[in-house]
Amino acid sequence: MFQVLLVDDEALARHDVKSMLDWEKHGFTICGEAYNGSMALDMMEQMTPHIAILDVSMPIMNGVELSREIKERFPKVKMIMLSSFDDYDYVRTCLMNGAIDYLLKHRLQASALLTLLDKAVQELQSEEARDAQSKMIEHLSPVILREHVANLARDTVDASEALQVYARDNQLFGKSINYGSAAVQIVPFLLMTESLTDVQKSRLVLQAIEVMQMAIGDVQKRTVGYVGEGRFIVLFSSEERSEHAVTTQMNQAMSALLHSLEKFLNLKCVYAIGPICGNLRLVGPSYIKANQELNVQHDQDLNASILKASLSMKEQKQLLLYLEQLDGERASQFITAIFAELRRQPVYGLTVQIIVSELFHLVEMAWKRHNPQTALEDTEHIPTRAELGRMGSVSELELWMVNYYARLVEAIKKQRVGGSYSRHITKALQYIADNYASNISLDMTASSLNLNASYLSRLFKEEMQMTFTEYLNRVRIQTSCMLMQSGTYALKQISSEVGFVSYTYFFKVFKSITEMTPQVYMDQLKQSKK
Incomplete structure (x- = not known):
């Protein structure tokens, strides 16, 4: 039963309203009567009704003032105004205070009153549903949602079914018509994180997820999941029927994602978008297509049988020799020759990452031989690996590495000189x-x-x-x-x-x-x- 409070200074008017309907038959009950606004507020403090029927003209506190107080103190109460005068100023003020409508006393009929009561109930039920949804959203775990989405990309067994169950239980994607996915790669992630602890690496990943999510919007409609090794999946859901419109939205969101990562974390990334699909079950295959497209340059331009997988022992010894001789010029020439074989590969490719990692290892070996007491990362003027986040191509990475080696040679020379000399x-x-x-x-x-x-x-x-x-x-x-x-x-x-x-x-x-x-x-x- 929905409880209704009658507020009118005229006892006859209250009697007319009470006798106008079979209240319980229609799902209502009169929970109280008040003959002025102040009394009504006291009664509402004891028991808050669902609906209040208020007379506009009353002593002590009129209906307009009362409606303002109810709006502030009992915002969930639905108000229906009664008036003996068709005065628009009164009506406008009451409606601004949240009243759903008003009725003139001399024209009051049971059907009109019941219509407004039913309207009040509809609003109450809608608000209750929205509140329940909001509470559910508050309890929705973005971490769990992201893990379900990431499992799609990892091709985990039953990942699609698990996501659908989670979405159903949390009322996600209810109105979605189309879905899509994107594969995102931070470049060069492996090189940046090679020297980091697991905690530091996790912190970087979480920062990247937060920035990406901020850029693309509501986590319930566009969800970022971490796949591993600097690669992410973005799940899109849309109420748009047009695949073209959905694709446009996705491209705009991904453009914002790229811009935000570079702006806030100084990280460059690349992405590819998978096919649009009309079913949540097909998001996994959509991501696989996007993932393949992300690596298409690598697959098309290079024959896997002739890929340079890593530096040979001879190359490593030769480059280490140049470092030990402090011959920066020949070291630079050697690095340029190595990168000549890598320029057609994507900067995030595994071969590029492995070879550059080996180049870093040689630097560390040379530094320890010349200066075993001081850590390389503590050395002034040596670039940090954090700068690698800005590398968008192999050519940029090559220039950075040549400079890195040159700076190392200069640091060793200065260390050799050392001392407080004239x-x-x-x-x-x-x-x-x-x-x-x-x-x-x-x-x-x-x-x-x-x-x-x-x-x-x-x-x-x-x-x-x-x-x-x-x-x-x-x-x-x-x-x-x-x-x-x-x-x-x-x-x-x-x-x-x-x-x-x-x-x-x-x-x-x-x-x-x-x-x-x-x-x-x-x-x-x-x-x-x-």
Whole structure:
């Protein structure tokens, strides 16, 4: 039964309304009577009715004032106004306060009153349904919904049925006519997250999901799910009948998604849209098509049998050798040659990611050999992997990697120089680090610095506690030891690579500094590797 409160200062008028209907027959009951607004509010505090029938003209608090109070304090109560006057100002104010309609007392009929009572009931039921839906939405778990959607992309057994059951139980997609999906890939995700902990990687994924969801809209109609390894699925549902309209909506949403990821997280991504379908069961196959399209460039342009899967051991040793020699120019040329074989592949391709990961590994090896006490990520002026999120092509990635290697070589050179030296000695040490592999001398170094050779020699002895030649030989022998560890060159080749014109002189200097011959040092290295 819907409870109705009568509010009128005239007892006769209240009696007429009560006797006009068989209230219980129509589903209503009179729960109380009040003869002014103040009394009505007191009664409503004790028991709130579903509907209030209010007289406009009453003492103490008239119906207009009462309707304002009810709107503020009891917003769910439906109000029907009664008036002895057809005054539009009264009517307009009452309607603005939430009254569903008004009736003139002298024209009041049972049918008209019942029509308004039924209208009030309809509004109450609609609001109740909306409230129930809102509560359900509040309890809807986006995490669970996203996992169901992600399982479609992972081709999990019974994923489609599980999503349909969840959608039915949570009243999702009820009015949807068409569905679609998109595959999204953050590039290059693997390289960015390779050095991150699982917690850091999860945090990045969650941030990406939040930004993407914000860009595309309501999670109940457009849901982002994480598939893995930087790839996502976006499920679209639409009430549009036109597939063209749905496709247009999807493209607009995906454009906003790309823009938001780049703007808020500095991440570039690519996407492909699958076929539109009229059934939730077909979203999985739609995603498979989108996923295939995302990789179509890779499939069309390259023969899998001739793909460069990774760097060869020879290539790794050669590049590591250039780093140990601090030869930035040859390292850059070598990296450019490697990327020449990758330029036709998508930047998010597994081969590209593997090879670039190997390039990072070689950098870490070289850094540890030169500076085992300091972590590479703590080194000033070395680019961070977070910058990789901006890479949209292999060409961009190539330029970044060439710069990365060049910055590393400069950092190792500065680390070698080290110490609190005078300006002239610091420049001299830098010159040696850059040119030790060539036939340099004290005179050449002094000339490059616009100094007198005798003056530079004296400064060197005072600050370095050794002669110029002694320091130069130490740098050369230190580098030769690293080259021996790489196992790439023979001893005679190594002597020339580090700047010795004579192998005999190299042999003599090596033994003087290390107290063993180059061959003995090589033999010890072989033994330690067994």
